[in-house]
Amino acid sequence: MDVKSTIAFLAAATTWTTTLGRGKPAEEQSNGSTCPVTGQRSEGSSGCPIANMPLPDPGHRCDPKTAGEETKIPDVPPLTEKQREIIKSTAPILAEHGVTITTHFYKNMIRAHPELRDVFSETSQRLGHQPRALAAAVYAYACNINDLSPILPVVERIAHKHTSLHIVAEQYGIVGKHLIQAIVDILGDAVTPEIGDAWYNGYWNLAKVFINRERELYDQAVQSGGWEGWRQFKVDKRVKESDVVTSFYLKPADGSKAPLPSYHPGQYLAVSVQIPALGYKQARQYSLSDKSNGEYFRISVKREDGVPVPTKDSPQVPDHPGWMSNLLHNELQEGSLIDVATPYGDFFFEPSAQEPDAPLVLLSAGVGQTALLSILNSQLDKPNKPISYITVARNEKVHAFGDYIRHVVDEHPNVLYKVFYSSPSAAAVQGKQYDYQGRMHLTQVRDYLHLGNNSAQYYLCGPEEFMVNKLQELKTFGVNEERIHIELFAAGSLPATA
Numbered sequence: 312m313d314v315k316s317t318i319a320f321l322a323a324a325t326t327w328t329t330t331l332g333r334g335k336p337a338e339e340q341s342n343g344s345t346c347p348v349t350g351q352r353s354e355g356s357s358g359c360p361i362a363n364m365p366l367p368d369p370g371h372r373c374d375p376k377t378a379g380e381e382t383k384i385p386d387v388p389p390l391t392e393k394q395r396e397i398i399k400s401t402a403p404i405l406a407e408h409g410v411t412i413t414t415h416f417y418k419n420m421i422r423a424h425p426e427l428r429d430v431f432s433e434t435s436q437r438l439g440h441q442p443r444a445l446a447a448a449v450y451a452y453a454c455n456i457n458d459l460s461p462i463l464p465v466v467e468r469i470a471h472k473h474t475s476l477h478i479v480a481e482q483y484g485i486v487g488k489h490l491i492q493a494i495v496d497i498l499g500d501a502v503t504p505e506i507g508d509a510w511y512n513g514y515w516n517l518a519k520v521f522i523n524r525e526r527e528l529y530d531q532a533v534q535s536g537g538w539e540g541w542r543q544f545k546v547d548k549r550v551k552e553s554d555v556v557t558s559f560y561l562k563p564a565d566g567s568k569a570p571l572p573s574y575h576p577g578q579y580l581a582v583s584v585q586i587p588a589l590g591y592k593q594a595r596q597y598s599l600s601d602k603s604n605g606e607y608f609r610i611s612v613k614r615e616d617g618v619p620v621p622t623k624d625s626p627q628v629p630d631h632p633g634w635m636s637n638l639l640h641n642e643l644q645e646g647s648l649i650d651v652a653t654p655y656g657d658f659f660f661e662p663s664a665q666e667p668d669a670p671l672v673l674l675s676a677g678v679g680q681t682a683l684l685s686i687l688n689s690q691l692d693k694p695n696k697p698i699s700y701i702t703v704a705r706n707e708k709v710h711a712f713g714d715y716i717r718h719v720v721d722e723h724p725n726v727l728y729k730v731f732y733s734s735p736s737a738a739a740v741q742g743k744q745y746d747y748q749g750r751m752h753l754t755q756v757r758d759y760l761h762l763g764n765n766s767a768q769y770y771l772c773g774p775e776e777f778m779v780n781k782l783q784e785l786k787t788f789g790v791n792e793e794r795i796h797i798e799l800f801a802a803g804s805l806p807a808t809a
């Protein structure tokens with residue numbers, strides 16, 4: 312996804328998030344006379360978006376059950392002009408209660424459908440990342456209801472995430488039922504029949520955009536030799552890349568010699584594993600860290616030790632080491648079996664047919680190298696393409712793939728490699744293991760960024776703060792956002808300030 316689209320989406324989503332926390336709990340607003348957005352009394356108030364809404368019918372509760380059975384996909388008509396207006400004007404109310412609604416929704420949905428615990432990330436739910444991402448998506452949808460084009464790149468990213476986890480059309484019924492019920496539960500009588508109907512229709516219109524796109528992605532994957540759902544793979548080889556990163560080479564468990572589906576460099580695959588400590592499965596995505604080769608998939612996983620990071624929202628939530636990464640490091644040995652999905656992902660490198668030798672700048676931090684390594688490896692057959700591979704690690708112990716890339720540089724004079732260590736140990740040799748001490752600052756490597764070439768493409772992968780900073784630095788250097796591509800190893804997008 313290009314950066315502009317992410318920001319456009321987030322301009323809307325941030326409004327949502329910044330409004331959060333300012334509101335009172337829904338129970339405190341039960342008399343319906345105080346504007347949940349401005350906090351003012353609503354009689355005659357011009358600032359309240361619900362002031363002009365039809366008066367609530369106290370007996371009404373929008374019951375999604377009556378509007379369609381849970382896993383059936385209803386035949387909803389396109390939204391009327393009036394419904395668009397309702398959705399737009401009630402969006403701030405939803406924004407006020409977005410995370411309360413989505414948190415309530417997940418709790419009830421999981422209670423009714425415990426099998427979905429296998430699908431959603433327990434940590435992401437607990438830390439509120441997923442409810443926030445969902446709330447932001449619904450809000451952005453409402454704000455762009457008259458023209459969805461600014462959010463289509465985000466829809467594309469979510470659709471890829473969904474297909475990688477094998478989300479199916481029927482599950483939209485379950486999500487729709489519980490999401491609309493949660494809106495009704497939290498907003499109470501403010502949800503008039505008209506508002507309820509508008510949101511019901513709105514949900515299904517959006518759901519259908521996802522369902523159709525996801526169906527296309529599944530079909531494309533199957534046509535190119537992939538599969539729908541999970542397929543068992545065997546660990547053919549595991550290689551320690553650093554103290555914290557280990558690579559797993561995966562081949563089909565059935566011994567099939569049919570070539571594996573090809574994928575674009577930068578894409579990821581999902582794995583699904585039973586987590587004994589939880590008593591159910593979890594799924595996580597991992598970027599493919601080698602180019603497509605038909606023979607094996609390689610993923611390189613960082614062990615997430617877990618640092619206690621109390622936040623304002625979850626000061627008391629106990630920290631735990633990452634479920635999946637620790638299990639993979641501890642248990643996934645050569646010969647072990649693991650469920651794997653077909654590769655997906657909207658972040659990838661596609662060489663321009665017009666300018667195959669346009670410079671390529673790959674900027675990564677930590678395990679963010681994986682997605683960019685795949686891109687690097689895919690372009691090594693282009694001796695005239697200038698490639699700058701610039702990465703930052705904490706120190707030599709956690710720095711992965713260093714020897715491999717130095718070997719690449721020896722064989723490919725068009726590849727330039729620069730390494731930053733933020734805290735090198737006394738034993739690390741500058742000029743050998745690393746080039747710069749400290750965090751990555753692009754001014755230090757400005758000469759390798761091909762800033763004078765308007766065809767140069769920039770790919771970024773790393774933690775959020777790193778990407779926000781690199782994005783800003785590139786923009787300061789005059790790089791057009793359309794040429795900057797970002798991948799975040801988490802739910803959601805970069806903050807709109809980037």
Ligand SMILES: Cc1cc2nc3c(=O)[nH]c(=O)nc-3n(C[C@H](O)[C@H](O)[C@H](O)COP(=O)(O)OP(=O)(O)OC[C@H]3O[C@@H](n4cnc5c(N)ncnc54)[C@H](O)[C@@H]3O)c2cc1C
Pocket residue numbers: 432434435438579595596597598599611612613614615616617618619620621628629630631632633634635636637678681682799800801802
């Ligand atoms: C598109 C994509 C590509 C990715 N590619 C890679 C890749 O190539 N390599 C890679 O290693 N990872 C990659 N990831 C990340 C990966 O999917 C997992 O998120 C990662 O391995 C952590 O999963 P986990 O189950 O180990 O940790 P989780 O259990 O999901 O925990 C995540 C983190 O939260 C911490 N945590 C737990 N409880 C708390 C708490 N109470 N407060 C604060 N923090 C807490 C955990 O300790 C851990 O550090 C990618 C992610 C995406 C979305």
Ligand code: HEM
Pocket residue numbers: 427430431432433435436441444445448449468469472473476478479482483484486514517518521801802803804
């Ligand atoms: C219109 C309906 C839906 C919307 C708006 C929506 C929105 C989102 C968003 C914004 C994300 C985060 C994407 C990211 O990582 O960047 C996400 C992820 C996800 N969605 Fe959906 N979604 C919808 C329907 C569904 C359905 C029907 C399911 C299946 C039950 C589902 C399951 C998931 C899962 C499992 C994730 C990954 C996050 C995690 O691991 O917890 N979603 N969705």
